[in-house]
Each structure stands twice: as structure tokens, then as C-alpha cells.
Amino acid sequence: MKSRGFVSRLVLIVLLILACRVLAAEAQNRHQPWKVGISAGPSFLTQDVASTGNTTGKIGPIIDAMVVYEANKYLSLGFDVEYEQHQIEQGSLTVGDSSTFSFLAHFELHVEKTKPVSPYFLLASGYNFNSFREDDTYLAACGEDCRIDIDNTMTIKVGFGLDMFLLSDTTAINVEVAWKYNKADMDFITDGTEIASDAFDGSSFSLFFGFRYYFPVSPFE
DSSP: OHHHHHHHHHHHHHHHHHHHHHHHHHHHHOOOOEEEEEEEEEEEESSOSBSSSOEEEOOEEEEEEEEEEESSSSEEEEEEEEEEEEEEEETTEEEEEEEEEEEEEEEEEESOOOSSEEEEEEEEEEEEEEEEEEOHHHHHHHOTTEEEEEOOEEEEEEEEEEEEOSSOSSEEEEEEEEEEOOEEEEEEEETTEEEEEEEEEOOEEEEEEEEEEEOOOOOOO
16 A cells, blocks of 8 residues: 555656646746636446455546646646545445545646647546445444545546537537546444454546636736
């Protein structure tokens, strides 16, 4: 677990260093626009949620809001906030809902800045804030004082997307597919005491549909 966290932190540090270097260089002689976007879609867990007990997660919603700066026609630097939720089941028992807020710094590498379609690759790193809401059926079987606690964790996200300028020169329809890493420790608590623990795996594959607005180019003062 510690080695995975170290790798995620290292990727995030490298992304931030490169972002600062690119922004400093580009600000001297380029005046590129900012863009904002929002997208949503289905999210699919790519494995069992826990290592024991036949614990699985259903398809759930994911929502993403982002702000991006175009450093040049090939590279964009951005920040994302994502919310994702999945219903968790253990056999025929509904355990509850796992939720994740993700805060991500990301790079978009555009293959070529073409219109009306602009493809790009995505690499991001950040932090997952995990939470769990127990279902009434689970509490009835386990007890009203039963709780499930999932640790927060560093994350990495990779993906591929398309900006399609079918509406106007400044508004694009966005389609993106991405995989996000989310592994953490999970504790089972009764009467405030930890009675068991397991490895939680909320890593997921998501499909996004949304819109991006490109602000008009304006020179720096």
C-alpha cells in the first residue's frame, strides 16, 4: 500500500513541476485560451470490491467538472473534481453505497489540434476521498452500530478523449473513456471497535459525455 502511494505522489509531483515549467515558458510568448467543461456518464468497477466474501459493485454514475489551460496546441494542463458512486452487494445482501470525491491535476496531450475533431490522451494524478453509507438491510443483519470505513488514497487516472467542435468554434462536445485507480484499506466497525479489515478496490472504467467551452483568445496585459 505504501509503495502505491509513493508512486502516485511521485506522478503528481512530476505533473505539477512540468506544468509550472510549461506555463512559465508559454506565458512569455503565447496567449492561449482557458476552457471549462462538465461531463457525466456510467462507471464500471473493474473487479470485486473486496478480496473476500463475493463483494461486488453495480454500475454507478460519475460526474466530472474541470478547468483547463491550453499551454500550446499539443499540451493542456487542468484540474478536475469528480464524484462517483456504486451500490455494493455481498451475495444477495445490499451492503450500501460507496462514494468517491476525486481531486485531480491532469495533462491532456493532443495528437493534433484539428477541427472539427481533436483527439487527446489523458494522464492525471490526485487524491480520492472515499466514504460509505450503509444500507438498512445491512444494518438489520449486522446491527445498528455496524459501520464500514474506507481510507482515502492517492490516485492515478489515464484515458483517451475527443473534443468535437460540432456546435461552434468555442463549444465542443466531449467524449472520454478513462480508468481510475482507487485501492485502500477498509475497516468493519461495531460499537466503535474495529472487528475486521479488508482491502477495498474501487478502481473503475468510466465513459463520459459532456461539453467544453473554450474562452476566446485574449493577450495578457
